[in-house]
Amino acid sequence: xxxxxxxxxxxxxAGVSRGTVDRVLNQRPHVKPExxxxxxxxxxxxxxxxxxxEQAEALGLAMPDMxxxxxxxxxxxxxxxxxxxxxxxxxxxxxxxxxxxITVLIEECRTELxxxxxxxxxxxVKKGVCGIALCAMDDIAIAEKINALYKQNIPVVTxxxxxxxxxxxxxxxxxxxxxxxxxxxxMAKYIRQDDILLIAIGNxxxxxxxxxxxxxCERLHEKGFFGRNxxxxxxxxxxxxxxxxxxxxxxxxxxxxxxxMANQSVTGCVEAMREAGKSGQILVISHDLTDSTKQFLKNGxxxxxxxxxxxxxxxxxxxxxxDYVRKNLTPEKTAQMPAxxxxxxxxxxxx
Numbered sequence: 001x002x003x004x005x006x007x008x009x010x011x012x013x014a015g016v017s018r019g020t021v022d023r024v025l026n027q028r029p030h031v032k033p034e035x036x037x038x039x040x041x042x043x044x045x046x047x048x049x050x051x052x053x054e055q056a057e058a059l060g061l062a063m064p065d066m067x068x069x070x071x072x073x074x075x076x077x078x079x080x081x082x083x084x085x086x087x088x089x090x091x092x093x094x095x096x097x098x099x100x101x102i103t104v105l106i107e108e109c110r111t112e113l114x115x116x117x118x119x120x121x122x123x124x125v126k127k128g129v130c131g132i133a134l135c136a137m138d139d140i141a142i143a144e145k146i147n148a149l150y151k152q153n154i155p156v157v158t159x160x161x162x163x164x165x166x167x168x169x170x171x172x173x174x175x176x177x178x179x180x181x182x183x184x185x186x187m188a189k190y191i192r193q194d195d196i197l198l199i200a201i202g203n204x205x206x207x208x209x210x211x212x213x214x215x216x217c218e219r220l221h222e223k224g225f226f227g228r229n230x231x232x233x234x235x236x237x238x239x240x241x242x243x244x245x246x247x248x249x250x251x252x253x254x255x256x257x258x259x260x261m262a263n264q265s266v267t268g269c270v271e272a273m274r275e276a277g278k279s280g281q282i283l284v285i286s287h288d289l290t291d292s293t294k295q296f297l298k299n300g301x302x303x304x305x306x307x308x309x310x311x312x313x314x315x316x317x318x319x320x321x322x323d324y325v326r327k328n329l330t331p332e333k334t335a336q337m338p339a340x341x342x343x344x345x346x347x348x349x350x351x
Contacts, residue, residue: 005048006330014042022200023073025050027058051327052173068101071313071321072124073133074117075108076206078264082160082291082310083108084294086135089314097318097323100326106319112203112236114139121145125154130325133317135160142166157320159277161208162292169324170331174308176208179340180215180262184286186304186342187216187258188223190283195257196229198249202263207321210260212287231256235263250276261286261302266293268299289343297345307341 007025011018016035023031024039031039032135040059042048049063050056055062056173074085087106094104105127107120117136124132136142143166146156149165163172187197199216202209217230233249235242242265250272252258257284261269266286273279284302286293288310296302323329 001057005046007048009046010042010048013046017028024059025055027055031302032200049328050151051323053327060066061070066101068127069133069325070103070105070127071097071238071325072105072107072121072127072129073316073318074124074136074163075106075122075135076081076117076135077109081288082264085310086160086314089311089316090318092311093198093315094306099223100322101323102326109136114135114141117142118145119346121149123247125149130156131155131157131169131321133157133159133314133321136164137203137205138162138164138210140165140203150216155321155324157317157319160310161206163207171209172313172320174338174340175217177215179193179306179308180217180220181286181288182340182342183212183224183260183262183304183306184216184219186219186285187260187283188225190256190303191230193224193278194226194229196231196253197258197260198246198253198254198256199232199260199265200235200265200269201228201232202235202265204234209262215259215261216262216322229232235265235268237264239268241263241265243272244268246272247275250278256282258283259285260300264288264290266290266296266302270296273301288297294348297343297348303344305343307343309338312338 001236007018007021011021016039021039024036043061050061053063061168073090090104097104105124109116109120114191115139118141135283146163146166149156154169155169155171157172158168159172170270187190197330199213201213202350204210235245246269259269273282279301285304287304288304289307319333
């Protein structure tokens with residue numbers, strides 16, 4: 001982001017390595033006195049702000065006053081497990097943010113319309129937020145808004161579902177293509193190449209949903225599966241729509257042998273299979289370890305779930321913004337990608 005002085009910038013100014021600057025910053029030995037002075041002088045000239053106050057005091061650098069600041073977070077209109085885990089992460093992050101004189105404003109969308117997301121972002125900006133965590137549709141207008149915020153020195157962190165072609169500070173979430181590929185690998189191990197598959201995607205305009213399906217289909221293609229045998233329905237994470245479309249698909253093509261649930265409405269799928277008399281006859285792979293998903297794994301209604309740490313996405317997004325705003329810590333350019341866990345009835349664990 002503009003106007004943020006980094007260790008790399010100090011190193012370039014002083015003509016030394018980043019590691020040498022780090023040794024000076026943390027008061028480690030084996031730095032020549034003349035280099036030490038040169039690095040401190042570069043820090044002062046650039047207005048570098050160390051991550052910790054004690055570092056600034058040791059180097060004789062000025063630290064800004066810890067004036068109150070506000071971060072914003074925009075949530076999609078998803079309910080249930082996603083909302084509960086994100087809000088739990090936000091709640092647990094708040095005491096740590098309070099230590100840095102930071103409060104949090106939460107905006108929850110009621111629709112999936114990009115225009116509402118833009119309105120929620122504008123509302124936060126009017127409230128004077130210094131950073132925003134965002135989970136939203138992958139829409140060009142939202143990307144342009146993020147780029148405009150970049151120019152205003154308001155960093156944006158995306159979580160769970162990323163936004164393409166924008167200057168967001170960081171994405172925190174699962175490697176979405178790889179999680180889809182893992183699902184594809186599992187599916188390929190249990191069904192034949194000429195079997196018919198059904199994919200239920202929530203909303204293809206969400207980066208997370210689209211990339212999961214991309215990875216799933218990529219892996220099946222590599223395994224020799226026929227694209228003409230793969231059918232796709234869009235359910236927009238709605239229980240009734242999922243139930244109706246899965247039910248219609250099973251009536252139209254009773255030979256379906258596998259279902260990939262790349263959305264959240266697994267209950268609708270399970271009930272449609274039960275009504276069609278297909279329970280236990282179709283391999284079902286879903287995402288996220290919700291309470292209902294756990295129950296479905298236990299009773300055999302579904303076979304595998306690809307888990308992710310949604311709690312950490314809410315918690316980590318806010319702490320990353322805090323570190324950037326208060327400590328001048330710039331995250332790595334690569335996205336933060338946690339491990340991909342494959343859960344079945346045998347490794348589900350006990351509550």
